[in-house]
Amino acid sequence: MAKIDLDRTPMVKQPPEERVKNCNEVALGYTEEMAIKEANRCIQCKKPFCIDGCPVEIDIPGFIGLIAEGDLEGAIRKMKEKNVLPAICGRVCPQEEQCEKVCLLAKQGAPIAIGRLERFIADWEAKQGEVKIPAKHSPTGKKVAVVGSGPAGITVASDLVQLGHEVTMYEALHEPGGVLIYGIPEFRLPKAIVKREVDYVQKLGVDLKLNAVIGKLKTVDELLEDVDAVFIGTGAGLPWFMEIPGENLNGVYSANEYLTRANLMKAYRFPEYDTPIVRGNRVVTIGGGNVAMDSARTALRLGAEESIIIYRRSRKEMPARDEEIENAEEEGVIFHFLTNPVAYHGDDSGWVREVESIKMELGEPDASGRRRPVPIEGSNFRMPIDVAVVAIGNSPNPLIGQTTPGLETQKWGNIMADEETGKTSKKGVWAGGDIVTGAATVILAMGAGRKAAKSMDEYLRTGEW
Secondary structure (H helix, E strand, O other): OOOOOOOOOOOOEOOHHHHOOOOOOOEOOOOHHHHHHHHOOOOOOOOOHHHHOOOOOOOHHHHHHHHHOOOHHHHHHHHHOOOOOHHHHHHHOOHHHOOOOOOHHHHHOOOOOHHHHHHHHHHHHHHOOOOOOOOOOOOOOOEEEEEOOOHHHHHHHHHHHHOOOEEEEEOOOOOOOOHHHHOOOOOOOOHHHHHHHHHHHHHOOOEEEOOOOEOOOEOHHHHHOOOOEEEEOOOOOEEOOOOOOOOOOEOEEEHHHHHHHHOOOOHHHOOOOOOOOOOOOEEEEEOOOHHHHHHHHHHHHOOOOEEEEEOOOOHHHOOOOHHHHHHHHHHOOEEEOOEEEEEEEEOOOOEEEEEEEEEEEEEEEOOOOOEEEEEOOOOOEEEEOOEEEEOOOEEOOOHHHHOOOOOOEOOOOOEOOOOOOOEOOOOOEEEOOHHHHOOOOHHHHHHHHHHHHHHHHHHHHHOOO
């Protein structure tokens, strides 16, 4: 038996002192030599747990084995049997909590770098020029409307169009991609890559309609007059605030608005794009997830001298990926743990000038399994700031629920849908992704889209609900 190689191949990154001055991608990816070396570490398990750990069930040993053999064309074909967004998933999916977590080599601290290999093979394909389009099934004559062009919608649309159905995808914004285009910064996910992946879906035959707000332009019921089935994948784009004094001061942003201005509206490309955004010298971000890391790191690239994260628990409880926390630390983001804002204070012109916070201590675990933060009475203190970004979570936009009779929703506006099929309470309507689960990961939204597409195809062919 060959000796197991535990020497995981590192990926080169821009040095921190350079990358905070630009918005280019931080991680630079594998070379072909590095990818083949890493792929050859895979022991090709007889029972590959990594496939079970992938929400879209990619044949991980299959594509990695082909990379190891140098068959890169075969590897990308194998990948795209299950995943139409490999360049995106390879960059932003939490592989360390999914496929890599259950890799047998993870027990020895060196799981195969599945995400990095996924990214490599997708980028390799792009460099070859024209992407090959797989053959479609014969037309079924059935029509489908997909509402939302984020990860869930893209997956549903690509699956159904390849099965022979006619698919139209509606996007409310002026560019497709959902959270991929407005929420994730350029330095983590270049927008050219999102465009490339969406272009691929259009080449499969999906008709894309932009600036189309379903619930305003048309209701779901009006869509159903023209199509046989509807999938709702509108995400979770309604930001939460803490409802503390001063949140309505100028300079206090939701992370949604802050990142949308920076990404979709291209504030990061000033002066080419003169997008209005407050560029403070001292920016504070509230929260401990990936969105908080994105916001704090964006602030540095927009010129902040100090970018500070306030988080009410300790570093151990932060929900952000370790890689993103480490990148933020390397770039000089300052962390104030066990701290929670209680008010913002402004000047006479209505601009935020201070954040007042209270110190916290950890109590017993709450429903999330993390220890509950408890305020320490009398520990309030103030900190001067120019900008605050609130990154504590999101709910679904209520528009679809409010304009669709018979569609059951939960307390926070999430659409109720069957976990295995995506079926909603309304005949002919499916839903999946963040609109159902609340804010989650790209790959989980894609997994929900894959299940819904399978169920929708069955309904379109049989008429059985």
